[in-house]
Amino acid sequence: MKAITISQPTANKTLIGVSLSLALPFLFAVFGKHLGFSLWINEIIWWSIGGLVFTYLLVVEKRPLRSAGFKAVGLKELGWGFLLGILLFFLFPLLNVVVSYFGWPVSQEKASIIGSLPVYALFILALRAAVVEDLLFRAYSIERLEELTGNKLLSGALPLLLFVLAHLQWGAGHLLFVTGAGLLLTIFYSWKRNIWINIIGHFLVDFTLFMMIPMMKK
Numbered sequence: 630m631k632a633i634t635i636s637q638p639t640a641n642k643t644l645i646g647v648s649l650s651l652a653l654p655f656l657f658a659v660f661g662k663h664l665g666f667s668l669w670i671n672e673i674i675w676w677s678i679g680g681l682v683f684t685y686l687l688v689v690e691k692r693p694l695r696s697a698g699f700k701a702v703g704l705k706e707l708g709w710g711f712l713l714g715i716l717l718f719f720l721f722p723l724l725n726v727v728v729s730y731f732g733w734p735v736s737q738e739k740a741s742i743i744g745s746l747p748v749y750a751l752f753i754l755a756l757r758a759a760v761v762e763d764l765l766f767r768a769y770s771i772e773r774l775e776e777l778t779g780n781k782l783l784s785g786a787l788p789l790l791l792f793v794l795a796h797l798q799w800g801a802g803h804l805l806f807v808t809g810a811g812l813l814l815t816i817f818y819s820w821k822r823n824i825w826i827n828i829i830g831h832f833l834v835d836f837t838l839f840m841m842i843p844m845m846k847k
Contacts, residue, residue, distance in 0.1 A: 644777065646685055651788060654762075697764065697768045702823075702825045706821075706826055712830070713826060716813060717833075721810075727805060733800070735803045736798065748840070751840060755832050756836075759831035763831055766811070767788065768818060768824040772784075789812060814827055
């Protein structure tokens with residue numbers, strides 16, 4: 630696929646948007662842990678980064694929401710979202726076999742924090758992960774990188790790489806889960822081009838797994 634012909638000012642705005650979408654969350658994920666913020670301050674910052682990119686799309690780029698995958702949702706899209714959630718859910722036990730075989734570590738600290746939270750907090754965490762991560766690392770960045778480069782593979786691979794590296798502190802075992810889930814989410818978005826499908830699938834699997842953590846620790 631050839632890069633879409635766009636004017637230099639538009640290309641500059643697109644490049645800034647991609648930088649906001651990928652660099653900001655990556656830097657916060659890597660260095661934010663050293664700032665000592667509470668869980669909820671971190672969540673507010675994540676929502677703020679997502680809101681910044683969303684606002685940039687509407688106010689600076691002056692582009693429709695469809696340009697970042699916000700398209701109509703019908704029964705078919707709901708079905709694809711549920712299918713994605715099911716595929717993600719069954720991907721985890723398969724990858725867990727690999728993690729267990731090689732003895733790769735998974736951050737117990739993160740699991741303990743999540744496992745101690747009430748249901749409403751788990752709901753908020755799962756919703757934020759689905760909405761913000763799929764906006765930043767999938768829909769917006771994939772669409773804009775494809776416009777700039779004309780390369781579908783690069784447009785999916787670069788956000789996926791940064792998404793995986795942003796989870797380094799969770800341990801090698803968790804990185805395999807993140808890579809597998811991130812790859813599937815990237816494939817689905819590149820195929821269906823509808824962010825709601827990703828959000829539904831991502832939310833369903835995260836919320837379900839969050840709820841299961843206390844049971845898995847017994």
